[in-house]
Amino acid sequence: MRDETSLSTHVSIKDGRGGIEKKLTGIPRKSQLALLVSPSVLWLIILLVLPLITMIGLSFQKSAFGPGSDVFTFASYLNFWQNSAYQSLLGKSLWISLVVAVMSIVLAYPVAYFLAFHAGDKQGMLLNIMIIPAWTSFLLRVLAWRLILGSNGLLNTFLMWLGVIQEPISGLFYSVNAVIITLVYIWIPFAALPIYVALLRIEPGLLEAASDLGAKPWQGFFKVTLPLSIPGVLAAFLYVFIPTVGEYVTPALVGGPNGLMIGNIIWDQFMRGLDWPMGATLSLVVMLIVLLPLIFMAKAAQQTGLFGGKSE
Numbered sequence: 001m002r003d004e005t006s007l008s009t010h011v012s013i014k015d016g017r018g019g020i021e022k023k024l025t026g027i028p029r030k031s032q033l034a035l036l037v038s039p040s041v042l043w044l045i046i047l048l049v050l051p052l053i054t055m056i057g058l059s060f061q062k063s064a065f066g067p068g069s070d071v072f073t074f075a076s077y078l079n080f081w082q083n084s085a086y087q088s089l090l091g092k093s094l095w096i097s098l099v100v101a102v103m104s105i106v107l108a109y110p111v112a113y114f115l116a117f118h119a120g121d122k123q124g125m126l127l128n129i130m131i132i133p134a135w136t137s138f139l140l141r142v143l144a145w146r147l148i149l150g151s152n153g154l155l156n157t158f159l160m161w162l163g164v165i166q167e168p169i170s171g172l173f174y175s176v177n178a179v180i181i182t183l184v185y186i187w188i189p190f191a192a193l194p195i196y197v198a199l200l201r202i203e204p205g206l207l208e209a210a211s212d213l214g215a216k217p218w219q220g221f222f223k224v225t226l227p228l229s230i231p232g233v234l235a236a237f238l239y240v241f242i243p244t245v246g247e248y249v250t251p252a253l254v255g256g257p258n259g260l261m262i263g264n265i266i267w268d269q270f271m272r273g274l275d276w277p278m279g280a281t282l283s284l285v286v287m288l289i290v291l292l293p294l295i296f297m298a299k300a301a302q303q304t305g306l307f308g309g310k311s312e
Contacts (some may be wrong), residue, residue, distance in 0.1 A: 001238055004142065012227060014050060033107055051261060052097070055284060058277050058279075059076055059284055060073065060074065060277070061073070061276075062277065063277065064275075064276035065274070070163075075277075075279035076277045076280070078277075079281075080282065080285060085150045090285070090286065092176075093247075093262040093263070094289070096176065096180060096183075096242040100187065100244050101237050101244065102181055103180070104184050104187045104190075105233055105237060106189045106241045107184065107191075107196070108191035108195060110132065111188070111192045112196035113199060113225075114126075115192075116199035117199070118134070130192060134189055134190070139249065142182055142254060149178050149254065155169075156169055173256075174254070174255065174257070174259065175255065175256065176258060178259060179250055179254060179261070183250055187240045190239055191236040191237075191239065192236075193230060194232045194233075194235035195232040197232060198228070198230075198232025198233070198235075200230065202224070206224050207220050234297065234301070238294065238297075241290075244287055245263075245289075245290055246261075248261065248267050251263070262286060265282065266286075269282065
């Protein structure tokens with residue numbers, strides 16, 4: 001006998017003889033479903049919705065402290081619009097994020113391809129090896145690149161020992177190049193995972209059919225494998241691009257004055273300048289700039305059926 005307290009929605013169905021009713025079970029009631037999702041909804045409200053509302057309110061204040069906190073103004077938005085330094089730094093951050101996302105995908109795709117099609121029984125072990133660096137502290141991995149890229153670091157010392165260079169390469173450390181190299185290293189495993197999942201979903205029979213029709217391996221890749229893995233590539237791009245735009249730890253540690261990004265300025269506005277309205281304004285501008293292309297890409301994917309759900 002089934003437990004009456006189990007999650008179920010009872011739907012009455014009369015059989016052909018007209019007297020017996022059967023009940024379908026297994027579908028949660030609305031009240032039970034609300035109870036299940038309420039902890040997650042509460043968590044999102046406290047950690048996402050309320051902070052976002054607070055940020056929006058701060059951006060329209062003259063000051064976060066004192067009498068100015070009650071003054072409604074657009075001064076922070078006008079300051080951003082009139083200050084070309086903010087706009088240039090935002091453009092620079094978007095460019096760095098774009099380069100990091102593209103390079104991460106280019107380097108991660110062969111790794112994901114090998115794991116999906118050629119790793120065989122060692123697939124699980126190699127997958128674990130790929131994500132092992134993520135088990136260590138993000139800060140420690142960034143600091144390790146300070147030791148590698150520094151003027152007296154491992155890379156310069158090794159190249160000088162080989163005789164390739166006579167003096168340390170000065171452009172490696174405290175530069176945009178250092179920021180890009182470090183971020184690409186950090187994000188490669190995370191970019192490879194969605195591509196790997198997309199490649200696993202490809203039916204092997206499609207590649208066999210392409211081969212039977214006379215397609216060479218490289219033709220099968222460009223006409224079958226690559227198009228079918230585009231959802232994973234787009235997911236990897238967004239997974240890398242979005243958090244990189246607001247990055248501030250890596251530029252602060254390996255970028256120096258030449259490698260600053262918009263995240264560093266936002267941090268300075270909140271922590272050093274105590275200009276919370278300006279920091280909130282910059283944060284919202286970055287969020288909107290990242291959100292608009294994301295919405296556009298989602299709608300385009302829905303219209304084209306890229307993720308399997310083409311709208312009629």
